Amino acid sequence: xxxxxxxxxxxxxxxxxxxxxxxxxxxxxxxxxxxxxxxxxxxxxxxxxxxxxxxxxxxxxxxxxxxxxxxxxxxxxxxxxxxxxxxxxxxxxxxxxxxxxxxxxxxxxxxxxxxxxxxxxxxxxxxxxxxxxxxxxxxxxxxxxxxxxxxxxxxxxxxxxxxxxxxxxxxxxxxxxxxxxxxxxxxxxxxxxxxxxxxxxxxxxxxxxxxxxxxxxxxxxxxxxxxxxxxxxxxxxxxxxxxxxxxxxxxxxxxxxxxxxxxxxxxxxxxxxxxxxxxxxxxxxxxxxxxxxxxxxxxxxxxxxxxxxxxxxxxxxxxxxxxxxxxxxxxxxxxxxxxxxxxxxxxxxx
Amino acid sequence: xxxxxxxxxxxxxxxxxxxxxxxxxxxxxxxxxxxxxxxxxxxxxxxxxxxxxxxxxxxxxxxxxxxxxxxxxxxxxxxxxxxxxxxxxxxxxxxxxxxxxxxxxxxxxxxxxxxxxxxxxxxxxxxxxxxxxxxxxxxxxxxxxxxxxxxxxxxxxxxxxxxxxxxxxxxxxxxxxxxxxxxxxxxxxxxxxxxxxxxxxxxxxxxxxxxxxxxxxxxxxxxxxxxxxxxxxxxxxxxxxxxxxxxxxxxxxxxxxxxxxxxxxxxxxxxxxxxxxxxxxxxxxxxxxxxxxxxxxxxxxxxxxxxxxxxxxxxxxxxxxxxxxxxxxxxxxxxxxxxxxxxxxxxxxx
Numbered sequence: 001x002x003x004x005x006x007x008x009x010x011x012x013x014x015x016x017x018x019x020x021x022x023x024x025x026x027x028x029x030x031x032x033x034x035x036x037x038x039x040x041x042x043x044x045x046x047x048x049x050x051x052x053x054x055x056x057x058x059x060x061x062x063x064x065x066x067x068x069x070x071x072x073x074x075x076x077x078x079x080x081x082x083x084x085x086x087x088x089x090x091x092x093x094x095x096x097x098x099x100x101x102x103x104x105x106x107x108x109x110x111x112x113x114x115x116x117x118x119x120x121x122x123x124x125x126x127x128x129x130x131x132x133x134x135x136x137x138x139x140x141x142x143x144x145x146x147x148x149x150x151x152x153x154x155x156x157x158x159x160x161x162x163x164x165x166x167x168x169x170x171x172x173x174x175x176x177x178x179x180x181x182x183x184x185x186x187x188x189x190x191x192x193x194x195x196x197x198x199x200x201x202x203x204x205x206x207x208x209x210x211x212x213x214x215x216x217x218x219x220x221x222x223x224x225x226x227x228x229x230x231x232x233x234x235x236x237x238x239x240x241x242x243x244x245x246x247x248x249x250x251x252x253x254x255x256x257x258x259x260x261x262x263x264x265x266x267x268x269x270x271x272x273x274x275x276x277x278x279x280x281x282x283x284x285x286x287x288x289x290x291x292x293x294x295x296x297x298x299x300x301x302x303x304x305x306x307x308x309x310x311x312x313x314x315x316x317x318x319x320x321x322x323x324x325x326x327x328x329x330x331x332x333x334x335x336x337x338x339x340x341x342x343x344x345x346x347x348x349x350x
Numbered sequence: 351x352x353x354x355x356x357x358x359x360x361x362x363x364x365x366x367x368x369x370x371x372x373x374x375x376x377x378x379x380x381x382x383x384x385x386x387x388x389x390x391x392x393x394x395x396x397x398x399x400x401x402x403x404x405x406x407x408x409x410x411x412x413x414x415x416x417x418x419x420x421x422x423x424x425x426x427x428x429x430x431x432x433x434x435x436x437x438x439x440x441x442x443x444x445x446x447x448x449x450x451x452x453x454x455x456x457x458x459x460x461x462x463x464x465x466x467x468x469x470x471x472x473x474x475x476x477x478x479x480x481x482x483x484x485x486x487x488x489x490x491x492x493x494x495x496x497x498x499x500x501x502x503x504x505x506x507x508x509x510x511x512x513x514x515x516x517x518x519x520x521x522x523x524x525x526x527x528x529x530x531x532x533x534x535x536x537x538x539x540x541x542x543x544x545x546x547x548x549x550x551x552x553x554x555x556x557x558x559x560x561x562x563x564x565x566x567x568x569x570x571x572x573x574x575x576x577x578x579x580x581x582x583x584x585x586x587x588x589x590x591x592x593x594x595x596x597x598x599x600x601x602x603x604x605x606x607x608x609x610x611x612x613x614x615x616x617x618x619x620x621x622x623x624x625x626x627x628x629x630x631x632x633x634x635x636x637x638x639x640x641x642x643x644x645x646x647x648x649x650x651x652x653x654x655x656x657x658x659x660x661x662x663x664x665x666x667x668x669x670x671x672x673x674x675x676x677x678x679x680x681x682x683x684x685x686x687x688x689x690x691x692x693x694x695x696x697x698x699x700x
Contacts, residue, residue, distance in 0.1 A: 036402060040603070041511050042440035042587055043406035043501070048398060052386060056393035059451040059485045059496055090392035101409040101496055135409045144489075146409055146451055146496035151393070161391050237392055253390070 010110035012138075021136050023110070024117045028124065028131045032096045034152060035130045044132035046097065051152040056087035062142030069193075070186045073112055075214045076145075077119025083240065084149035085127055085218035086293040090238035092159040092223060093151035097132045098124070101146040103139035116145075127220060157232070159297075164235040164254035168298040170317040171233070171307065173222045175266040176243055177282060180289030181274040182206065182213030208270045216293045222312060223295075229306045233297035244287040244338050246296045248326060254298075257324040260317035260338065263331050287328075287338065360460035362488075371486050373460070374467045378474065378481045382446045384502060385480045394482035396447065401502040406437035412492030419543075420536045423462055425564045426495075427469025433590065434499035435477055435568035436643040440588035442509040442573060443501035447482045448474070451496040453489035466495075477570060507582070509647075514585040514604035518648040520667040521583070521657065523572045525616040526593055527632060530639030531624040532556065532563030558620045566643045572662060573645075579656045583647035594637040594688050596646045598676060604648075607674040610667035610688065613681050637678075637688065 015023055021039070030038050037045040060066060060080050068076075081098060088095040100120060104113065124131055129149075185206045192199055203210060219238075226233065235254055237246045243265070251258050265286045275282040298319055299307065307313045317329070326338040365373055371389070380388050387395040410416060410430055418426075431448060438445040450470060454463065474481055479499075535556045542549055553560060569588075576583065585604055587596045593615070601608050615636045625632040648669055649657065657663045667679070676688040 036505075037508075037510065042437040043404035043443070043499075045441065045503075045508055046403040046405060047505065048403065050399070053396040053398065053403070054393035055396060055447070055449060055483060055498075055500065057449045057451050057483055057485055057496070057498060059453055059487050059494070061453045061487055061489050061494070063490045064453070064488050087392040091395065093393070097405070099405060099407040099498060101407050103409055103411045103414070103494065133405060133407055135407055137409050137411055138414050139411050139494075140413045141491045144409070144411070144453065144494055146407070148405075148407055148449060148498040149393075150405065153395075155386075155397065158387075158395055160387065 008109070008111050012104070012106060012108065012110055012113070015110065020110075020113070021134070024113060024136070025131060027121055030130045031128055032130045034096055035132055038130060038132045039134070044097070044099070046132070046150070048152050052155050052158065054088055054091045054093045054151045054153060054158075055148065056084055057146070057148040058083050058087070060145040062144065067190070068143070070190055071214060073115035074119035074122075077116040078123045078215055080145045080147055081120055081123035081127070082216050082218045082293060084147045085129070085220070086238040086240065088149050088151035089218055089220055089223045090236050090295060091151065091153065092157050092233075092236060093153035095127060095129050095149055095151045095220070097130045097150040099133040099148045100131060101135040103137050103144040105139050105141055105143070108143065127218070159233050159236040160253070161235050161237050161250050162253040164250050164256050164298040164319045166256055166319050166321050167301055168234050168319040169301060169304060169315050170247070170258060170260065170319065171297050171299055171313050172239070172243070172266060172316050173219050173295045173312055174292070175268045175271070176239060176292045176294055177271045177285040177289045178209045178212035178268050179216060179291035180285050181271050181278070182209035182211070183291070184278055185210060185274065186213060206270065206274065208268055209274055213291065216291065218293055219295050225312060229310070231299055231303045231306050233299050236295055236297040239292045239294045239296050240290060242288040242290040243296065247338065250296070250298065251322075251326055254319070255322050257320035257322050258317060258326050258338075259320055259329055259335070260327070261329045264314065264316040266314045266316070358459075358461050362454070362456060362458065362460055362463070365460065370460075370463075371484070374463060374486070375481065377471055380480050381478055382480045384446055385482055388480060388482045389484070394447070394449070396482070396500070398502050402505045402508065404438055404441045404443045404501045404503060405498065406434055407496065407498040408433050408437070410495040412494065417540070418493070420540055421564060423465035424469035424472075427466040428473045428565055430495045430497055431470055431473035431477070432566050432568045432643060434497045435479070435570070436588040436590065438499050438501035439568055439570055439573050440586050440645060441501065441503065442507050442583075442586060443503035445477060445479050445499055445501045445570070447480045447500040449483040449498045450481060451485040453487050453494040455489050455491055455493070458493065477568065509583055509586040510603070511585050511587050511600050512603040514600050514606050514648040514669045516606055516669050516671050517651055518584050518669040519651060519654060519665045520597070520608060520610065520669065521647050521649055521663050522589070522593070522616060522666050523569050523645045523662055524642070525618045525621070526589060526642045526644055527621045527635040527639045528559045528562035528618050529566060529641035530635050531621050531628070532559035532561070533641070534628055535560060535624065536563060556620065556624065558618055559624055563641065566641065568643055569645050575662060579660070581649055581653045581656050583649050586645055586647040589642045589644045589646050590640060592638040592640040593646065597688065600646070600648065601676055604669070605672050607670035607672050608667055608676050608688075609670055609674075609679055609685070610677070611679045614664065614666040616664040616666070
């Protein structure tokens with residue numbers, strides 16, 4: 001599908017490696033005060049004065065993390081940045097810089113990479129981050145994107161996964177499960193397209209869940225909201241692999257247990273209807289779906305009045321003593337152990 | 351060849367992604383004061399107080415950057431770290447932390463990744479750097495390694511590529527061309543092995559050039575030596591793509607020209623004899639070979655007495671006005687323009 005979109009096809013080897021980097025990064029602006037020297041030397045130079053830094057990195061591999069038959073390259077560039085910024089915000093930090101490395105086979109013309117970088121540039125502009133470096137090389141097969149994100153934070157503000165205490169409330173931002181159901185719709189349309197390429201699918205009533213899959217937003221707004229509400233969570237993590245796997249990380253590192261109420265998990269109506277259509281249990285999707293990039297946090301009970309009624313934050317359970325384990329309280333008030341499946345990229349691959 | 355070396359083969363999917371990361375990183379020690387929180391949260395947390403930071407990243411792709419039929423995984427892990435540290439030292443900084451991401455196909459058993467990480471661990475120990483994070487995922491084909499390295503430096507000590515001035519001396523550390531000739535020997539042995547797998551090659555008299563290819567060292571010692579000699583180069587870059595391409599970067603960014611003396615370029619006797627054996631011009635190799643990870647710098651003429659006679663540093667030419675261009679002064683005193691070929695991973699690939 002990529003090939004269809006581009007009238008022009010410029011072979012990458014025409015530019016050479018340095019030419020390609022110059023070409024793709026020429027529009028990137030530098031806005032962060034901490035960026036002293038960006039692309040163009042052996043390394044970037046940064047100055048964070050008295051601030052602490054957070055550093056996180058992610059690798060996205062074609063056919064494993066994305067399928068270019070239905071993911072537009074511009075969206076992919078945007079999402080690749082979001083995946084990393086989400087980890088920075090999950091530390092309660094401000095994202096400031098990223099490096100981008102790509103390996104790409106010669107089946108991609110220059111115009112395809114321009115699309116990818118246009119998405120990266122849009123993300124950098126909206127989230128006010130500087131692209132300070134990277135590496136561009138060839139791959140023998142598809143596209144690989146490696147991003148490292150850097151953020152800054154006052155030492156006293158860092159939020160780890162390890163700070164949850166018994167009786168803390170478990171809070172989730174936004175709603176979850178949508179990105180996974182969006183993926184199911186896209187996968188189904190891909191199969192339909194194979195059989196009947198002329199079919200024009202009407203995806204309007206899946207718009208929200210498809211957007212959540214293709215163009216997620218990292219929740220910088222939640223970090224700002226928490227500051228405004230004067231709530232400092234006791235622990236926080238972003239939901240990339242699914243609620244069950246993320247709450248497991250918090251419980252393990254905080255040495256606590258948890259009770260999550262099934263009927264409190266925030267689901268968008270499109271997720272509920274898509275689950276019905278696909279005949280999948282919506283709680284299973286919420287627990288194991290992944291790629292929502294919402295924030296999962298624990299807050300002290302005394303902070304509850306500050307978040308009560310806020311449409312962006314939902315209390316879904318509470319932290320218990322470790323001995324009580326991790327449990328889901330079902331709609332019919334049964335307590336069942338939560339098993340973290342999450343998303344395991346090492347399974348089911350060649 | 352990898353498969354032969356490992357009696358035991360543990361499938362990666364048995365550990366899962368989190369189990370794999372835990373397993374591979376359990377031996378990594380934290381030694382840097384600036385590392386506040388390492389692997390195990392959404393991001394690592396670092397504190398550099400009043401220091402500036404340098405950040406650099408590199409992506410290594412199987413079949414493009416390395417061939418596992420003759421590169422032992424342990425050496426590959428070591429070299430992947432060196433490639434990045436070399437960029438940190440080229441800024442005159444101290445390397446402090448790295449993140450490591452790998453994508454790997456299921457043809458690799460756990461034991462192969464343990465070898466790779468053993469090499470990374472050795473490099474981290476010797477060069478006193480902390481491994482603070484990373485990502486582990488599957489690939490549909492071979493092995494991909496993405497490393498981001500971080501270093502610290504006082505603002506006043508940073509050395510850019512852009513500071514060279516006319517009449518400055520051009521200095522190179524160690525000797526160059528060896529890594530490329532080591533590669534030629536290894537490639538030839540691979541062909542011999544295909545024809546006659548029982549052949550036991552005697553590679554003793556290629557030991558130095560093969561080691562330069564398989565297990566290069568980043569020149570931290572040169573950074574320390576320069577401090578001891580009280581020489582602050584006016585510009586510096588590491589030689590990863592070949593002398594001609596690196597000097598071109600300095601000339602371009604410093605807006606100067608250069609004259610390099612062919613007869614001053616430091617070559618190891620093994621490089622000279624291998625070039626004779628392969629019937630290749632040794633100057634061409636020195637100019638375009640790459641992967642030497644030596645440091646190329648320019649120093650003020652008044653610093654010459656401080657480095658004179660030092661076996662680690664060789665003056666190979668001088669900086670000129672930009673209008674005079676980039677020239678090689680040949681052994682017969684002809685001046686020929688230097689054309690930067692370097693190593694272009696985007697060419698000659700599928």
